[in-house]
Amino acid sequence: MTTTHFDYLIVGGGMVADTAARGIRELDANGSIGILSDDVDEPYTRPALSKKLWTDDEFTWEKVPLGTSDDTGADIRLRTRATAIRPDAHEVDADDETFSYGKLLIATGGKPVPLPVEDHSNGARALTFRTAEDYRRLRALAEEVDRVAVVGGGYIGSELAAALVQNDVETVLVHTGAVLGDAVFPAALAERFEKLFRDAGVEIVAGSKVAGGEVDAAGARLELDNGDEVRADAVVSGLGIEVATDLAEAAGLKVDDGVHVDAQLRASADDVYAAGDVASYPDRLLGRRRVEHVDNANEQGKAAGRNLAGAAEPYTHTPYYYSAVFGIRYEAVGTLDSSLETVEDWIDADRGVVYYLDHDRVVGVLLWNVEDARDAARSVLAESDTLTRDDLVGRIR
Template identity: 85%
Template sequence: MTTTHFDHLIVGGGMVADTAARGIREIDANGSIGILSDDVDAPYTRPALSKKLWTDDEFTWDKVPLGTADDTGADIRLRTRVTAIRPEEREVDADGQTFSYGTLLLATGGKPVALPIEDRSNGERALTFRTAEDYRRLRSLADEVDRIAVVGGGYIGSELAAALVQNGVDTVLIHTGAVLGDAVFPAALAERFEKLFRDAGVEIVAGSKVAGGDADATGARLELENGDVVRADAVVSGLGIEVATDLAEGAGLTVDDGIVVDAQLRTSTDGVWAAGDVASYPDRILGRRRVEHVDNANEQGRAAGRNLAGAAEPYTHTPYYYSAVFGIRYEAVGTLDAALDTVEDWIDPERGVVYYLDDDRVVGVLLWNVEDARDAARKVLAEADRLSRDDLPGPIR
């Protein structure tokens, strides 16, 4: 068996791989970079798949690829599934091939959670949603069929429901909350959030979990836990991901809600780093956490790439996350949990800040249609020990 060597090898072909390759090039202009990806597309901008590609006519498909190979010289191997990592030998097995490396980055992300239904359509009428291929299939369905069910009321589910209904699809959104967004927003804001969807024509089935059902070439039948049945021409799952830690576990790396890394994004094994959705890292403001959002993928990927090339720098960025539906955009830093105490500071009916407190200490900040305030939100969280409840509202205007 022949072995291909790369000075820097990246397992995973998402946005982390792109920014890591660019980070490597900031330090190492000539070292060889390999990217092993089980995707069918080279790295691309993932948020557009549930946002701009549906709602912005000027954001065309040619803006989706990131140009990783052209810009960095990385050798990208698509449709390549890694099956084992041997850190002591500094080798990776993938589809019958062996790749050796000088440094290794695990950017394996996660796999979307599938629905508990029998799918006889081979994924044609029952989709998960994570890749560009998933987007192309759902976009095709949106043009072909009348009614699509979306399961999941989180970021992806709500964005997909908004995208579909704005493209003329009869859309039903099934979620487990009493009100859409009630797991993260204060009650009155969740009501306003759900109203955006109802006013746009989305049928909302609340307090419901899909327990079974089936899909075939003619459509989907979803059995809910309460015994109700929802029928649609197709169904798409927006239930989040299962973190892909199997390779790390098999290689003996420390795993605990993700691959555990230190401040430089190094794993417990020499020569191996991890970044992105899969990495549990020590945030300098918020403490150890794992973040599944694009800002973290971009910033952490770059930091990991620089460190693969020898920079030995701590990752000091505290990421934000965001969503955009029906003309509103909300951003957040830290922990958003509706079970926490909140202090709301509304600038006007459409713009405001919500502070989330745990034991009277700010642990999260929600920016609702408030622009250019992410650094201010980070400052509030960094100074949480010096801020009392009486100091809120006020810090962000």
């Protein structure tokens, strides 16, 4: 088995790998960078796969790749799956090769949760949605078939349903809530959110979990846990991800809802770091958490890259996340959970701020069609111990 050495080795080929390579280059112009990716594409901008590529004619495919290799000189090994990490030996096995490293970054992200259906179509009519290849397959299906079922009412599921219906595909959205978005939005706002989908023509099947079913070349039959059935020509899962911590666990690293890292993103073994969806890190404002959104991937990847190259800097950024459907854009910082107390501050019928409180302390801020206010939201979280409810109304405009 051949061994290849890199000064910096990154396991995972997503947006974290791109920004980490760039972060390394800010401090080290010449150190060798290797990226092991089980994807078929070099790093690309992932949010576009469920947003702009469907709704913005001017956002074309050539804007999706990030140009990681050209810009940083990283050696990107595609279709390469890491199978073992040996921290003591500073080695990673991948397929039939061993890679040795000076510093290692684990950026394995997650795998999409599959549907509990029997798939006789070999993935032709039953898709998960995570990669650019998944986007291309769903895009091709959208041209071929009349009706697609989307399962899951979270970020990916709602964005995919919006994308499909706006591209003239008959769309049915199956989700477990009573109202779309009711796990995160206050009740009246969830009703407004669901109405956007209904008005666009999405058929919504609420309060239902897919318990079984089968998919073949002719289409999909989904069995719901209440005994009902949903039929479509194809089905796509938007059920989120299972965090890919297997390699880290097998390597003996501390794992607790993600690879456990310190403020400098160091894992529990020398010269090993983790960042992105897979990392459980201590947020400066919100405590230990794991964040599955692009702002965190970009900022944490860059911070990890700089630290791989010796910066020894704490990661102090509190990330935001966002979604855009049917002309509305919402952004959020912190925890959005509709079971918490909320204070709503509506600027007008279409724009407003919702604060989420846990024991009278703000733990999350939702910005509904409110732009350029993320730093203001972060300052609310930073000052949450001293703010009263009366301080919140009118604070962000």
